[in-house]
Amino acid sequence: MDDFVVVGQVSRPFGLKGWSHITSFTEPAANILSYRPWALRDEIESESVAEWNEVVNLQTKSQMDGFLARIEACKSRTDASRITGKLIGVPKESLPAPKKDQFYWFDLIGTKVFNLSGTLLGCVDEIFDSGAHSILRIKADKKEIMIPFVSKTVREIRQGEQILVDWESDW
Numbered sequence: 001m002d003d004f005v006v007v008g009q010v011s012r013p014f015g016l017k018g019w020s021h022i023t024s025f026t027e028p029a030a031n032i033l034s035y036r037p038w039a040l041r042d043e044i045e046s047e048s049v050a051e052w053n054e055v056v057n058l059q060t061k062s063q064m065d066g067f068l069a070r071i072e073a074c075k076s077r078t079d080a081s082r083i084t085g086k087l088i089g090v091p092k093e094s095l096p097a098p099k100k101d102q103f104y105w106f107d108l109i110g111t112k113v114f115n116l117s118g119t120l121l122g123c124v125d126e127i128f129d130s131g132a133h134s135i136l137r138i139k140a141d142k143k144e145i146m147i148p149f150v151s152k153t154v155r156e157i158r159q160g161e162q163i164l165v166d167w168e169s170d171w
Helices: 029-033 077-081
Strands: 004-014 019-024 039-041 059-063 066-070 087-091 112-115 120-129 134-140 143-148 154-158 162-165
Touching: 004 029, 004 039, 004 077, 019 029, 029 059, 029 066, 120 143
Parallel strands: 112 162
Antiparallel strands: 004 019, 004 087, 019 066, 039 087, 059 066, 112 120, 120 134, 134 143, 154 162
């Protein structure tokens, strides 16, 4: 099962009947409840390969403070504790197409980043939310650059080709 995208993680057991709290990595967070099918795998280092295991008979629901899920194999709190920490993935093709000028972050990983002078700053290694705004983490050799992922800084995105930023390499 290749081409899965991580959309969340199993947090901790809930109750006695095999339910688990779910941490959503989607925006908006409730989108995780609509994606199917789910698959689980262990959280691993990026260089390792882990197999996705498709979830059978998944139940999901919103809870006041988040989301819950229960898979058929989990009948008790003990069963649910065995999947704590597992990543939740869905097939890439099951995600809706992004709207114009919107991108899935995972599609930008590995994209070359150039500044307005045409200097290659490196490639996108990670995108994360800092609270105030999102951040592009750019890696080039042993150097790392953090660039705000905002329209004032990110001038153009050509998915699969390059990202053009108003940023100098020595900032």
